[in-house]
Amino acid sequence: MKHTVFRGFRIIGIAAIGSILTLAILMAFQLLTFQSPFYKAYQSFNWVYSHYLTPIPEEQLVDGAIQGMLATLQDPYSTYIRANADEAADHRETALGExxxxxxxxxxxxxxxxxxxxxxxxxxxxxxxxxxxxxxxxxxxxxxxxxxxxxxxxxxxxxxxxxxxxxxxxxxxxxxxxxxxxxxxPTETVTVKTLPNNIAVIRISEFAGTTGQQFDEVMANLRTEEISGLILDLRMNPGGLFHEGIAVSSHFVPEGELIALQANREGEMERFVSNRPSTVDIPAAVLVDEGTASTAEVVAGALRESAGLPLIGSQTFGKGVGQTAHFFPDGSMMKYTDVEMLNPKGTHFHHIGLTPDIEVTLPDYATLPHLQLTETYGNGDQGQEIRILQQYLEALGYEPGRTDGVFDAVTADAVAKFQEDQAIEVNGLLDADTVLAMSDQLKRQIQENDTQLDKAIDVILNTLR
The missing domain is CATH 2.30.42.10 (PDZ domain)
Structure with a gap:
């Protein structure tokens, strides 16, 4: 994304002061002219501020007016955050990865x-x-x-x-x-692991202010190892800073080749190209899913269209617009959409997403809610936690007999069997130890049955043969 900081005005000389005063007078004249659209806004502010039954701070009215203006855009990505609001500080901190x-x-x-x-x-x-x-x-x-x-x-x-x-x-x-x-x-947005077959998996969790630098360091370290293939994992990556995505993409896209386009309201296109020789000269693939959004979709599209890498996984989120953020001197912040991002071939993905070259879904149990215990449950109890418990048992291969949230004797037997296999107290109850063991076991099963990662590994190995 683009981030523009409001820095105020720098007054230079008497002429500049005169120009500003003249402009202020002209604006005030226009504001008070009945034909001006701003007249209604001014009068509304004046009436409410001066006559509303309960006195309202002028800052509150101004904040509300700006929020209302942005609300008319019906754009979930255009927002106003009041002065001293934590979210404004967050927006600044995101640029630092903190x-x-x-x-x-x-x-x-x-x-x-x-x-x-x-x-x-x-x-x-x-x-x-x-x-x-x-x-x-x-x-x-x-x-x-x-x-x-x-x-x-x-x-x-x-x-x-x-x-x-x-x-x-x-x-x-x-x-x-x-x-x-x-x-x-976590501020560390780039992590890497090397699989036994010498394929490296680089995971980028988001594009923060230090992501490009972290990626440079990871790639420098990998060049000292005997890596035969590379998988870039962009799953569950909500995006982030646009220029950091360009920096990462430049490792894969040949120097001078197009990475992305940005179109403004006039339809003018700004081109972003790779600014370095590509450092990846081994078979590679990109993992994406429904959590891959915004800048992560820019990177995925660039690597497919300009570097020829396959996308593997599921349809991406579909956020193809970028915002500019203005920080005002009082600490408030306004962010509004001002560009559409397109992939190198002019591919639109806003509200659409990117369709993988090889579509692979994770097992259904990967979307189960985490099991969070509030009390101990046993035969005869009913509730949401028990319904999730029964789905966990089913996913782990223990037949609960039902998945409607009613804890009966069959469910108790399944729980007892699980407890026996995990070497924890066998009581047939859904207690804290059982929940922890069951959650760990399902998490391990999801990791061991990462069908999307397995497919990416197969694709790279087939390329090496």
Whole structure:
């Protein structure tokens, strides 16, 4: 994304002062002219400020006017954040890769607060929040109908504090609750692991202010190893800073070749090209999913269209517009959409997403809510936790007999069998030890059955043969 900082005016000489005064007089004249659209705004402000039953601070009225103006755009990515609001500070900190909270990008859509993607390693990701989850409530506060800024007031909180989110997920019959502890979001956005077959997997969790530099260091280290293939994992990457995506793409796209286009309101295209010789000369592939958004989609599209790499996974999110952020002297911030981002061949992906060259889905159990225990359950109990427990048992190969949230003797037998296999106390109850073991086992099973990663490895190995 582009980030423009409001720096104020620099007055140079008497002529400049005179010009500014003249401009101010002309603007005031236009404002007070009945034919001017600004007349209504001025009069409305004046009437409310001067005569409303309860005195209202002028800052509050101005903030409301700006929020209302942006609301008419019906664009979930154009927002205004008041002075001293935590979200304005977050926007500054994101450029440095430093931020506190739950670590999830959200948008307002159709009266709902919807998750774009959680940040890897964040409280939101650890709790099991997924792209396109609808956040119904934060603790006791309903979020329907709120703006992103309004919802963020209830979602945010000091590090170490607890937050309960009521969540609705497509494909699940019942809403559920996730509890998480707010924390500092990890600043290390690039991680790498080398598989036994000498294929390196580089994971980028988001594009923050240090991502390009971190990627440079990872690539420099890999060049000292005998790596035969490379997988770039952009799954669950909500995007971030546009120029950092260009920096990463330049490692794959030949120097001078197109990485992305940005179109402004006049349709003028700004071209962004690779500014360095490509450093990747081994077979490579890119992993994407429904959490791959914005700058991550720019990178994925560039690597496919200008570097010839296959995209593997599922349809991406589809955020193909960029915003400029203006920070005002009082600490408030306005962000509005001003460009559309396109892939090198002019491919539009806003509201569409990118369709992988090889579509591969994860097992259904990968989308199960995290099992979070509030009490111990046994035969005869009913509830949401028991319904999720039964789905976990089914996914792990233990037949619960039913998945409707009623804990019966068959479910108890399945729990007891699981406890026996895990060498924990066999009591047939859903208790803390059982929940922890079951969550760890399912997480391990998901990692061991990463069908998308397995396919990418197959593609690279076939290329090497």
């Amino acid at each position: 931020i506190e909270g739950i670590g999830a990008d959200i948008r307002a859509e159709g009266g709902h607060i919807v998750v774009i993607s959680p940040v890897e390693g964040s409280p939101a990701a650890k709790a099991g929040l997924l792209p396109n989850d609808i956040l119904l409530a934060a603790d006791d506060y309903r979020l329907e109908g709120l703006s992103v800024e309004e919802a963020a007031k209830y979602i945010r909180g000091p590090k170490g504090s607890e937050l309960s989110l009521q969540v609705r997920r497509n494909g699940l019959q019942h809403d559920f609750t996730l509890t998480m502890i707010r924390d500092t979001i």
